[in-house]
Amino acid sequence: EKTKNTSGAKRIYCMPGYILKNTLSDNGHVSRGICRVDKNGSLTSIVERKKIMRNNGFTQYCDKNGSWHDIDEESVASMNFFGFDPSVFGLLEAGFKNFLNSEDTDLVTGEYLLAPALGEAIAAGECEVRVIPTDAKWFGVTYQADRALAKEFINNLIKRGVYPEKLWGKTATDRAGAYTV
Known part of the structure; x- marks a missing residue:
């Protein structure tokens, strides 16, 4: 209700x-x-x-x-x-x-x-x-070819201090690399 x-x-x-x-x-x-x-x-x-x-x-x-x-x-x-x-x-x-x-x-x-x-x-x-x-x-991983670009984008955000390197105990690029399309 x-x-x-x-x-x-x-x-x-x-x-x-x-x-x-x-x-x-x-x-x-x-x-x-x-x-x-x-x-x-x-x-x-x-x-x-x-x-x-x-x-x-x-x-x-x-x-x-x-x-x-x-x-x-x-x-x-x-x-x-x-x-x-x-x-x-x-x-x-x-x-x-x-x-x-x-x-x-x-x-x-x-x-x-x-x-x-x-x-x-x-x-x-x-x-x-x-x-x-x-x-x-x-940015995202809609297609397999997007994966490398997404990892690069995340790394650039980390370098600029926009995104944390570690989130929930894993590095952001580890998580991005763990997903397959």
């Missing part, structure tokens, strides 16, 4: 707003929530785009029909990092039930995505998501 919003007040959440070009992999496509933000810094819409990549000098995404479309690499992008409180579960519950009961949902491979769910809640006036702009670069 703590997840129910009984006050009638709009829920307030937050998220970092990355610059799309800072979240792309050089080794293949990625999925991102592409955001529109108003002049007050609030999210007005978020659309999940899959297969975003640099392609022949352009940044593009592929739609569900297999067509490629240009996308501004300066767009605000969500990396699915959000500042929620427990009220988000009440907000997402009805949509999740609909997702599970939909004839279009493949229960083996289907994903209930946050971006469309939040977009619907924003459009319905049920919540506000404040966007915290960041020029931080994302």
